[in-house]
Amino acid sequence: MHIQVNGESRQVREEINVTGLLQDLQLNVERVAVEINLEILDRGYFDARILEEGDRIEIMSFIGGGAEIADF
């Protein structure tokens, strides 16, 4: 099935949960925030939330920044 991850279309296996997606992307679960269809998903639900066709997922993390970054 197809989902959108950080603005890019991506093919993933059926029945994959958020933890599985983060593992596939080799991301540290402890250091990211996940937003699905504009709703933030609490870390406690990463296992329970099964991804669905067309889900728009944003995976966010901390980067270096003062106040001057205006390039998103």
Next chain:
Amino acid sequence: MLIFDCGLLIEEIHNPKFFLKDRAMRDDRLTIAGREFRSRLWVGTGKYKDFIETKKAIDMSGADVVTVAVRRVNITDRNSENLLDYLDPKDYTILPNTAGCYTVEDAVRYARLARAAGVSDLVKLEVIGDERTLFPDTAGLIEAAKILIKEGFVVLPYTNDDPIVAQKLVDIGCPAVMPLAAPIGSGLGIRNPYNLKIILETVNVPVIVDAGVGTASDAALAMEYGADAVLMNTAIAGAQEPIVMAEAMKYAVEAGRLAYKAGRIPRKLYATASSPIEGML
């Protein structure tokens, strides 16, 4: 009894209690919303050459509060490193900002994402009003702060050097205010010292001068006025030698703070002799 020139008894010199007052002046920690901070120099983590330089500069500055931005992770380059691999949240207070947000909705969204990605409710709230100046949109700032405070965030607002807005931010529940010295990254120093002094006199929460510092004397001046801390990024990261500048800023903030606590002499138009006239020929 042996008496020194300065009028101290020798027993007093040997009594460790004698230096208590002096030590109390040096060990004055900053407390905001129940959190205690060691350093009064806060630093941003942007604009460095790499993470190693970032880490070295921050360690040299002695800062324990570091600001970070929230952005999409790089999902194409899986080997890309994470800033927090270098700045362990156990060793620093990670203060996420909402930099780059021009609307209340965006700022609130980024603050929520920061909380979800992090370990605390702290946020440095920015609602930017204009791309050229990066001045805060203070109306949007107050609105966003109200929403986030209701959701339990500890909101540290990046605001203009406007005493009325600063007071409004305090009234709605901000435990500190962060007025700018000058536009972000401008290095102009404190452009409006009188407004800053009014803010320092009127609000009863810590004031962190944020943005616009160019060099060490700017930071020292902010602290001499009575600011509780100074936050900077470009002044260090953009210096020719960032790590050396980080050290300069550490001393500047400490010196400014001590001078503030020591109480400066009043300015006078005419001279006052320091050497006695008595005993002259």
